[in-house]
Amino acid sequence: MTTVINLETITSIVKDIDVVTAMEQGFIAYSNNQTVVPPVGELLFEKPKGDAHIKYGYIKDNAYYVIKIASGFYENAKLGIPSSQGLMLVFDQKTGVPKCVLLDEGFLTDIRTAAAGALAAKYFAPKNVKGIGIIGTGIQARLQLEYLLQQTSCKEIWVWGRNTENAKAFAKNFSNDIHIHIAQTTQEVAQHTNLIVTTTPAEAPLLKAEDIQPGTHITAVGSDTHLKQELDSLILKKAAIVVADSLPQSKSRGEIFRAVQNDAITEDTVIELGNAIQNKALQRTNDEQITVVDLTGVAVQDIMIATAVYNTYLQTK
Amino acid sequence: MTTVINLETITSIVKDIDVVTAMEQGFIAYSNNQTVVPPVGELLFEKPKGDAHIKYGYIKDNAYYVIKIASGFYENAKLGIPSSQGLMLVFDQKTGVPKCVLLDEGFLTDIRTAAAGALAAKYFAPKNVKGIGIIGTGIQARLQLEYLLQQTSCKEIWVWGRNTENAKAFAKNFSNDIHIHIAQTTQEVAQHTNLIVTTTPAEAPLLKAEDIQPGTHITAVGSDTHLKQELDSLILKKAAIVVADSLPQSKSRGEIFRAVQNDAITEDTVIELGNAIQNKALQRTNDEQITVVDLTGVAVQDIMIATAVYNTYLQTK
Numbered sequence: 001m002t003t004v005i006n007l008e009t010i011t012s013i014v015k016d017i018d019v020v021t022a023m024e025q026g027f028i029a030y031s032n033n034q035t036v037v038p039p040v041g042e043l044l045f046e047k048p049k050g051d052a053h054i055k056y057g058y059i060k061d062n063a064y065y066v067i068k069i070a071s072g073f074y075e076n077a078k079l080g081i082p083s084s085q086g087l088m089l090v091f092d093q094k095t096g097v098p099k100c101v102l103l104d105e106g107f108l109t110d111i112r113t114a115a116a117g118a119l120a121a122k123y124f125a126p127k128n129v130k131g132i133g134i135i136g137t138g139i140q141a142r143l144q145l146e147y148l149l150q151q152t153s154c155k156e157i158w159v160w161g162r163n164t165e166n167a168k169a170f171a172k173n174f175s176n177d178i179h180i181h182i183a184q185t186t187q188e189v190a191q192h193t194n195l196i197v198t199t200t201p202a203e204a205p206l207l208k209a210e211d212i213q214p215g216t217h218i219t220a221v222g223s224d225t226h227l228k229q230e231l232d233s234l235i236l237k238k239a240a241i242v243v244a245d246s247l248p249q250s251k252s253r254g255e256i257f258r259a260v261q262n263d264a265i266t267e268d269t270v271i272e273l274g275n276a277i278q279n280k281a282l283q284r285t286n287d288e289q290i291t292v293v294d295l296t297g298v299a300v301q302d303i304m305i306a307t308a309v310y311n312t313y314l315q316t317k
Numbered sequence: 318m319t320t321v322i323n324l325e326t327i328t329s330i331v332k333d334i335d336v337v338t339a340m341e342q343g344f345i346a347y348s349n350n351q352t353v354v355p356p357v358g359e360l361l362f363e364k365p366k367g368d369a370h371i372k373y374g375y376i377k378d379n380a381y382y383v384i385k386i387a388s389g390f391y392e393n394a395k396l397g398i399p400s401s402q403g404l405m406l407v408f409d410q411k412t413g414v415p416k417c418v419l420l421d422e423g424f425l426t427d428i429r430t431a432a433a434g435a436l437a438a439k440y441f442a443p444k445n446v447k448g449i450g451i452i453g454t455g456i457q458a459r460l461q462l463e464y465l466l467q468q469t470s471c472k473e474i475w476v477w478g479r480n481t482e483n484a485k486a487f488a489k490n491f492s493n494d495i496h497i498h499i500a501q502t503t504q505e506v507a508q509h510t511n512l513i514v515t516t517t518p519a520e521a522p523l524l525k526a527e528d529i530q531p532g533t534h535i536t537a538v539g540s541d542t543h544l545k546q547e548l549d550s551l552i553l554k555k556a557a558i559v560v561a562d563s564l565p566q567s568k569s570r571g572e573i574f575r576a577v578q579n580d581a582i583t584e585d586t587v588i589e590l591g592n593a594i595q596n597k598a599l600q601r602t603n604d605e606q607i608t609v610v611d612l613t614g615v616a617v618q619d620i621m622i623a624t625a626v627y628n629t630y631l632q633t634k
Contacts, residue, residue, distance in 0.1 A: 002404070002420050004321050041358045043373060043382060050413055054371060054384065056360060065360060067371065069384060069406065071413030085413035087319070087406075089386065096367055096388030096402035101418050103319050 003100045005313055010104050013316070017308045019115035020122065020147065024277060026304035027119070027245065029059045031274025036060065037299045048075040055299040058093055064310070065093045066303040070109060082106065088306040100310040108309065112301040113221060114143035116245065116273075117197055120219040120293035121151045123277050124241070124284055125195045129154040133193035135186060135207065135230065136200040137161035137170040140221060144197045145174070155179055158189040160206075187211045198222050198230040209234035214288045220255045224296045231255045231292070233264035240289035241282070246298045247272045254296040319415045320630065327421050327626055330633070334625045336432035337439065337464065341594060343621035344436070344562065346376045348591025353377065354616045365392040372616040375410055381627070382410045383620040387426060399423065405623040417627040425626065429618040430538060431460035433562065433590075434514050437536040437610035438468045440594050441558070441601055442512045446471040450510035452503060452524065452547065453517040454478035454487040457538060461514045462491070472496055475506040504528045515539050515547040526551035534601075534608045537572045541613045548572045548609070550581035557606035558599070563615045564589045571613040 005013075029035055037057035044051050050073035058065035070086035077083060088108060090100040102108065129152045134141050137159060145157065157174075160183040161167040171180040183189045189196065190211035198206065200222045207218070209232050218239075222230045236242050236259040244250035250257055250270060259265045273293065276282040284291055322330075346352055354374035361368050367390035375382035387403035394400060405425060407417040419425065446469045451458050454476060462474065474491075477500040478484040488497040500506045506513065507528035515523065517539045524535070526549050535556075539547045553559050553576040561567035567574055567587060576582045590610065593599040601608055 004418065036360065038358060038360060041355060041371060041373065043353065043355060043375070045375075045382075045410060047378070048411060050411075052373075052382065052408070052413060054358060054373065056358065056371065058360070058362075061364070065362075065369065067386060069408070069415070071408070073411070073413045076412050079412065081412050081414065085408075085415065087415050089404075091369070091386075091388070091402075093362060094365060094367075094390070095393050095396065095398050096369060096390045097398065098386070098402065098404050098420065101321065103415065 002098045003310070003313065004103065005100060005309070006103050007105050007107055009313070010102060010107060010309055013309050013312050014111055017312055019111055019305060019308070020118045022304040022308045023112060023115045023119045023301060026300040027274035028278055029274070030246070030298060030300040031272045034060050035300050035303070048073060050074070055302055057299050057303060059300065059303060062307070063093055064090045064099065064307050066090055066306045068302040068306070070106060088302060090306050090310045102306055102309060108305045109302070110139055110143055112305040113140060113295065113297060114147045116295050116301060117144045117219045117221055118147035118151050119277070120243070120273070120295065121148055121195060121217065124217045124243070124291040124293055125152060126215045126217060126284070126287045128287070129195045131156045131158055131193035133189040133196035134159040135189065135196065135198040136222065137163070137166040138199065140199040141170060142173050144199055144221065148195070148197065149178065152195065154195070156192070157181065158183045158192045160186050160189045200230055201228055202230045203227050204229060205232040206230050207235060208232045209238050212238065212290055214290065217291045219293045219295060221295050223254045226253050226257060229255060229258045233259035233262040235290070236292055237264040238290055239292045241284065241291040242270050243273050243276050243291070243293040244270050245273045245295045249296045249298070250294060255292070255294040320417045320627070321420065322417060322626070322630055323420050324422050324424060326630070327419060327424060330626050330629050331428055334629055336428055336622060336625070337435045339621040339625045340429060340432045340436045340618060343617040344591035345595055346591070347563070347615060347617040348589045351377050352617050352620070365390060367391070372619055374616050374620060376617065376620060379624070380410055381416065381624050382408045383623045384408070385616070385619040385623070387423060405619060407623050407627045419623055419626060425622045426619070427456055427460055429622040430457060430612065430614060431464045433612050433618060434461045434536045434538055435464035435468050436594070437560070437590070437612065438465055438512060438534065441534045441560070441608040441610055442469065443532045443534060443601070443604050445604070446512045448473045448475055448510035450506040450513035451476040452506065452513065452515040453539065454480070454483040455516065457516040458487060459490050461516055461538065465512070465514065466495065469512065471512070473509070474498065475500045475509045477503050477506045517547055518545055519547045520544050521546060522549040523547050524552060525549045526555050529555065529607055531605045531607065536610045536612060538612050540571045543570050543574060546572060546575045550576035550579040552607070553609055554581040555607055556609045558601065558608040559587050560590050560593050560608070560610040561587050562590045562612045566613045566615070567611060572609070572611040
């Protein structure tokens with residue numbers, strides 16, 4: 001029998017999952033070459049414009065293989081439908097039997113992305129986080145902060161968005177003991193914080209190198225194409241440690257791709273997240289270092305979260 | 318809401334669908350370049366050996382796009398599980414919203430393949446079918462005959478299988494007014510019939526050119542790789558008309574690929590099914606011609622049948 005799990009149930013199950021640890025295990029498997037992940041399948045549409053991507057693969061010797069379908073149809077807003085749509089499928093790795101359909105409507109992609117941000121902070125944030133900076137005010141900005149608050153005791157947040165109303169709406173998602181300051185500029189964010197997450201689809205830098213304080217860690221979440229860029233490439237040049245979630249992907253997209261293109265850094269100085277978290281020598285060694293983790297999104301994250309949701313569902317049945 | 322339809326319901330719905338006409342429309346759309354079908358995604362497994370294939374695409378200006386996942390794990394038999402597993406997904410082509418999960422367990426692939434065989438017979442069988450030959454005794458052999466019996470009034474069937482017991486079991490699927498003769502050799506089949514379907518995974522020819530009678534039509538269903546072959550390449554040389562379901566696929570797999578490799582025919586003499594059924598000049602012109610249709614399986618068939626099942630489900634709700 002194939003189990004079908006809807007979004008309501010998935011949302012409830014995710015609360016019982018340690019997604020950050022699942023991501024940690026996934027990135028380690030990925031960097032240790034224990035994953036099989038073929039190239040992403042792509043389907044393009046013209047009327048209206050849209051795209052669907054099929055990401056799939058498995059971790060060797062695990063119980064399941066996973067397929068994720070995710071689409072973006074940007075005219076959906078006119079119809080009152082989210083532009084992002086999709087689902088995940090879990091299959092038995094030893095027989096091919098379809099075990100589970102996760103009708104997550106893109107929710108698990110949001111969650112696994114936020115959890116990767118928390119994982120980056122777990123290993124690279126300075127010892128004393130004096131302020132958390134959030135660039136962007138959308139769903140991913142909210143989820144990043146939710147997951148970060150589980151990694152640090154810091155409750156001073158500076159948020160910046162192009163639209164101040166959106167920043168106010170963002171603040172309302174959190175309880176009063178979380179002090180959310182609405183910044184007028186990204187410079188103001190950088191002045192007050194040393195743990196910053198960027199979550200926008202910007203195609204020109206939002207943060208400048210001269211504004212970043214010593215000891216700051218930045219996780220760049222927004223850029224996952226060759227066009228998007230949130231960080232001045234000089235920030236990566238200034239950084240003591242630059243980490244990619246996927247070295248192969250960093251050669252064609254994201255902040256690292258842009259910084260290499262701009263001759264700010266060279267590829268050989270970049271390390272991979274799954275290697276960094278296994279090796280203390282690759283981590284922060286003092287509280288003056290600037291560190292950058294660039295997340296472009298890796299299929300192993302989908303594999304891990306889909307598997308975790310299905311396994312947790314089975315346990316609670 | 319995403320509708321989930323199980324095998325029992327699918328089996329019931331398919332009885333109400335004119336699948337042969339759906340295949341006809343699909344092959345026409347395909348040959349008229351109205352389909353968007355990216356390369357097949359593939360995932361290989363080692364422990365145990367297995368493979369999963371992801372076929373996906375859409376017909377332009379249709380309501381849906383379709384993704385099919387089909388796997389083969391050949392050690393499943395030990396576990397009492399079918400080696401073939403899979404499902405189909407139907408998405409809204411204008412928004413990306415997942416509309417339907419078809420938990421068909423590979424059934425719709427079997428049906429669309431059988432219906433393509435009936436379509437081939439509809440356009441290429443001789444006017445007077447004196448006997449129907451079936452090579453092979455498995456599920457596809459049975460379905461091919463079921464669908465052929467809807468295209469012709471002939472009730473004289475010759476069946477051959479490597480195992481006579483399997484041929485007897487095959488015969489029991491049909492009512493007594495269908496006269497099923499169990500042949501000892503494929504030669505015996507060819508002597509009594511002028512409409513033959515081959516449905517085996519053979520890797521060496523089962524039918525010889527000298528045994529084929531004038532006016533015979535052969536649909537080759539079994540070979541869908543570069544290794545499989547059921548027809549002596551001289552049969553294709555002797556044929557007045559050689560048809561591929563997909564010209565691009567015939568360059569790398571199936572009977573046509575093998576016949577070209579063996580210098581029995583040249584690629585430029587082969588026509589595509591969707592073109593042939595639109596143009597009388599490309600069809601049989603007399604009852605002496607031998608004709609061959611080589612079916613390797615095309616994603617547009619999956620698109621058509623998945624869409625037809627979902628639409629029929631919506632109508633009967």
